[in-house]
Amino acid sequence: MQQNFYIAVLLYESAADAQDYQPLYEECFILVKAATREEAEKQAIAYAGQPYSYTNEYGEKITWSLKRIVDINKVLDDQLNGVSELYARHFRNYAAYRLFEPHLDGSL
Template sequence: MKPESVNKTESFYMAIILYKSSSDTLDYQPLYQESFVLIKANSLEAAKAKALNYGKNETVSYKNENGETITWSLQQVIDVNSVLDDEFDSCEDGVDLYTRHFRNYEAYQSFEPLLSNEQL
């Protein structure tokens, strides 16, 4: 008798992926991008593997307006976790997908350009 295959349903996970820009220009200052990516997987482990693969596949190079080559590449997968509410079909506006906590607002403010109206 064959064992029945376990049919796990897929769930949604939120991956926080950090990318870094680089250039061969001597005075280039790297820029970082934090992306929140929705992943569908059978388990947290599978979601982590998918997030890593996704981040690696997002590497891109291009010439900017000054003719300099800019490369965006995966810096690190910061976190992967289940979304807080994955019932998207019946959701209203304002559904929480992911939350995280911090203690130092000044540190957050120092790297979040939208809080200081910084133009990128």
């Protein structure tokens, strides 16, 4: 069976043992090579499914864990030559997107 490239969009959530800790979230895009979408999902879960912990500079244990697989789709251009479009999503509420996306202020 032919292997394809898929992009998996993963959402991680942090937790800590500190009483006043506010969770931080991370959106991560991974490239998965698989024969089917179902196989790509299994690989994404295997990659992201185990929580990761460390002690921060304040001595607090921080644990990152997979909150959700947001999306899995074939890459848009699987040739991966020079510049390739990998993933796209569409939305209607630009104001909500601006609130979410910090890089829209012009800084990278």
